[in-house]
Amino acid sequence: DVKVTQSSRYLVKRTGEKVFLECVQDMDHENMFWYRQDPGLGLRLIYFSYDVKMKEKGDIPEGYSVSREKKERFSLILESASTNQTSMYLCASSFPWAGGENTEAFFGQGTRLTVV
Amino acid sequence: KQEVTQIPAALSVPEGENLVLNCSFTDSAIYNLQWFRQDPGKGLTSLLLIQSSQREQTSGRLNASLDKSSGRSTLYIAASQPGDSATYLCAVRGGYQKVTFGTGTKLQVIP
Numbered sequence: 001d002v003k004v005t006q007s008s009r010y011l012v013k014r015t016g017e018k019v020f021l022e023c024v025q026d027m028d029h030e031n032m033f034w035y036r037q038d039p040g041l042g043l044r045l046i047y048f049s050y051d052v053k054m055k056e057k058g059d060i061p062e063g064y065s066v067s068r069e070k071k072e073r074f075s076l077i078l079e080s081a082s083t084n085q086t087s088m089y090l091c092a093s094s095f096p097w098a099g100g101e102n103t104e105a106f107f108g109q110g111t112r113l114t115v116v
Numbered sequence: 117k118q119e120v121t122q123i124p125a126a127l128s129v130p131e132g133e134n135l136v137l138n139c140s141f142t143d144s145a146i147y148n149l150q151w152f153r154q155d156p157g158k159g160l161t162s163l164l165l166i167q168s169s170q171r172e173q174t175s176g177r178l179n180a181s182l183d184k185s186s187g188r189s190t191l192y193i194a195a196s197q198p199g200d201s202a203t204y205l206c207a208v209r210g211g212y213q214k215v216t217f218g219t220g221t222k223l224q225v226i227p
Contacts, residue, residue: 004159033215042219043205058214090159092215103148103167105207105215107160 023091139206
């Protein structure tokens with residue numbers, strides 16, 4: 001079974017702190033994604049990575065950065081946390097679409113971050 | 117920019133009823149479409165994946181169809197059960213491997 005693991009289920013941080021959210025997958029997937037989910041807004045893509053050290057901005061990258069030093073690990077960084085970054089954060093991984101069948105996206109259990 | 121819409125936003129049905137959830141997308145140049153289920157406070161569980169060349173996929177009581185040219189997909193749930201209560205999300209994979217989500221349909225199946 002594919003497993004995508006996020007390091008924390010719940011986090012409480014103070015405004016201005018630097019926050020790291022970690023995501024690890026065990027299926028050798030090239031693609032990894034970070035989303036945030038807010039009521040009424042659905043899932044919005046923050047950043048994605050299609051290979052080690054490669055990254056692309058999603059729809060709402062402001063205030064975030066990412067790091068992918070190893071294929072299995074994709075980190076989301078909040079440089080200076082703010083209250084409007086309180087949200088549920090979801091990590092996902094998949095094989096890239098290359099005409100094949102096995103391109104399902106698999107998700108972690110989510111990290112609920114509260115910034116106070 | 118791809119936009120994905122799900123209607124209705126919420127649905128309440130009695131147990132045993134068959135039901136249809138709708139998903140529409142604006143850019144038909146997609147690689148695939150995936151349906152997910154999300155329980156409160158949890159991550160997403162994949163239900164069905166339909167490739168752009170396919171018309172439908174089935175898994176147990178679930179059947180998903182795809183009409184790429186009209187930008188529509190439906191998820192059909194047969195003989196609904198209280199355990200089916202959850203939020204259902206559709207997502208399309210398009211250019212640059214991006215996956216775009218709808219805002220979901222919250223389903224409640226009443227015993």
